[in-house]
Amino acid sequence: MDLKSQINLEKLPRHIAVIMDGNGRWAKQHGKPRVFGHRNGVKSVRETTEAAAELGVEYLTLYAFSTENWNRPQFEINALMTLLVETLRKEVETLNENNIRLQAIGDLTKLPKKTYKALMEGIKATSQNTRMTLVLALNYSARWEILNAVKELAQKIDNKQLKQAEINEKTFEHALSTHGIPDPELLIRTSGETRISNFLLWQIAYAELYFTPIFWPEFRKNNLYDAIIDFQQRERRFGKTSEQLA
Ligand code: IPE
Ligand code: IPE
Ligand code: MG
Numbered sequence: 471m472d473l474k475s476q477i478n479l480e481k482l483p484r485h486i487a488v489i490m491d492g493n494g495r496w497a498k499q500h501g502k503p504r505v506f507g508h509r510n511g512v513k514s515v516r517e518t519t520e521a522a523a524e525l526g527v528e529y530l531t532l533y534a535f536s537t538e539n540w541n542r543p544q545f546e547i548n549a550l551m552t553l554l555v556e557t558l559r560k561e562v563e564t565l566n567e568n569n570i571r572l573q574a575i576g577d578l579t580k581l582p583k584k585t586y587k588a589l590m591e592g593i594k595a596t597s598q599n600t601r602m603t604l605v606l607a608l609n610y611s612a613r614w615e616i617l618n619a620v621k622e623l624a625q626k627i628d629n630k631q632l633k634q635a636e637i638n639e640k641t642f643e644h645a646l647s648t649h650g651i652p653d654p655e656l657l658i659r660t661s662g663e664t665r666i667s668n669f670l671l672w673q674i675a676y677a678e679l680y681f682t683p684i685f686w687p688e689f690r691k692n693n694l695y696d697a698i699i700d701f702q703q704r705e706r707r708f709g710k711t712s713e714q715l716a
Pocket of ligand 3: 491492493
């Protein structure tokens, strides 16, 4: 039986987040520069987005560039930013054809002007689409996001728009860049690394984590199906006992 038909569409995660990792090592394996890996990673982005939308996943968040990634060699940063602009421009049409809305999280104003512009254009051009939301995490850091939220709430208290007693999960979440987006139920990381690397720390409090040794440029629809099937076999207890769930 093919993998896709093993997925229970009634129990689909509403939101899947992916740490796309292993581009550099994949390129090295092929005797190519790291940028070759990034370029080939675009196909995996396309496949994953298409597969998620076809299944009926509502939100797909892809970690494309972390705040820590500014520490890479300038050449690689430039190549990644150029690739982003190219891909955004090229794929907007496909996103519209597939009724997919683009959004972004992260400290976006610190992106290079061209990247920021292409991103905003993509977001605007797809804003009316309703089938799935594709969220790109760009210059994203979960600690930055959390601190930002704290500052926003503190400011509101200073301005007497909010009382300390009104700080709760709901008001806090409202100040995060993911407000309005449900928490990811499934977090996938490729390339065999088993860490979170400052991604969605608040939002993944109860996510199921899935690690695969596959390098990102090799990730295909079937790899996403594998992850979802694995997810659906898990018992999500949320603190309860197994007997309570039965
Ligand atoms: C992920 O692949 C892409 C980005 C972080 C932008 P890497 O570039 O981290 O690849 P590895 O981990 O060095 O193999
Ligand atoms: C995490 O990957 C960030 C992205 C996938 C964009 P990295 O490859 O940068 O993570 P670390 O530094 O190895 O943890
Ligand atoms: Mg990496």
